[in-house]
Amino acid sequence: MTTIAGERAPDWSSEQWQVRARSWVDERLSRAGRRVTGLVEPRVRPWSLVWRVPTDDGPVWFKANNPGTVHEAALIATLAELTPERVLTPIAVDPEQGWSLLPDGGESLRDLLARDPDLAHWERALPGYAALQLTTAPRADELVALGVPDHRPEVLAGLLAELLDDREALLIGAEGGLNPDLHERLRAELPSYAERCRRLADIGIPATVQHDDLHDGNVFAGPDGYRYFDWGDASVAHPFGTLLVTLRSIRHAKKLAADDAGLARLRDAYLEAWTDRYDRRTLVEAADLAIGLGPVSRSLSWRRALDTVDESRAEYADAVPGWLEELFAASPLQPDC
Incomplete structure (x- = not known):
């Protein structure tokens, strides 16, 4: 570790x-x-x-x-x-x-949704988070200097290669760990993963703070608007990586199909903040790429979170290999295979 x-x-x-x-x-x-x-x-x-x-x-x-x-x-x-x-x-x-x-911070979005499970609450919450990311983007280098992990597309493939060498964190061959055959498959996928990272970087959307665990339990829904908290998993990364956890959590909470139109509507509500700079087709392409690359960021954040001698870490250790396995799973906005 x-x-x-x-x-x-x-x-x-x-x-x-x-x-x-x-x-x-x-x-x-x-x-x-x-x-x-x-x-x-x-x-x-x-x-x-x-x-x-x-x-x-x-x-x-x-x-x-x-x-x-x-x-x-x-x-x-x-x-x-x-x-x-x-x-x-x-x-x-x-x-x-x-x-x-x-x-x-008062009432959470989860509490609000328990009373009124209308996805319109998320439709109103996501643009504010996008605005936070846009405001923060010019300070991305400063955030990295402060110690916020660097998960920008330009370095993500290298981080994946390094992670694949961390056999202890991946629990290779152990119960709940990464299957050795899948480990080799991931190594073989490195060139493809690196190419997708390059494509995402080439689109040119600036990196910024990326919460990486933005679900309804990490948003306050008060009379003055929405506030976003619990930033321990955050990194400086492509902003759209947020959508991996956010859309997946909404999908599971609402028991929606992966291609439900409501999820696409929420994605578009979030992407709206960038439409003055990029056309919608480019934004959707970038979102798909960022979501597909995102499991590596999640695996890395779990490895950091479990960098402790606390005995209870074993309860969560399978999250590190588990998220890497998600690289071969369906996107939240694509039908299940």
């Missing part, structure tokens, strides 16, 4: 770490004129620890990322600077430690 910058995740269960983190939370809240009024409620995953912290002005959320997702703190601070109307403005961040403290 590749270790990010040679670091190891801190022991979030240790009293020393918890006292230090709680002191940081208390001090940052005090600066904001708030105080803690009760016990924190923890949620721990291999990639992050989250505390729900009750205060005298409503709950706030403390998040500590592992070394593989530590870039999230710096990213959300930058997004709040560039497009504050589309993300939560953090109360505080510590980029070096990967700590962030955020206000409560």
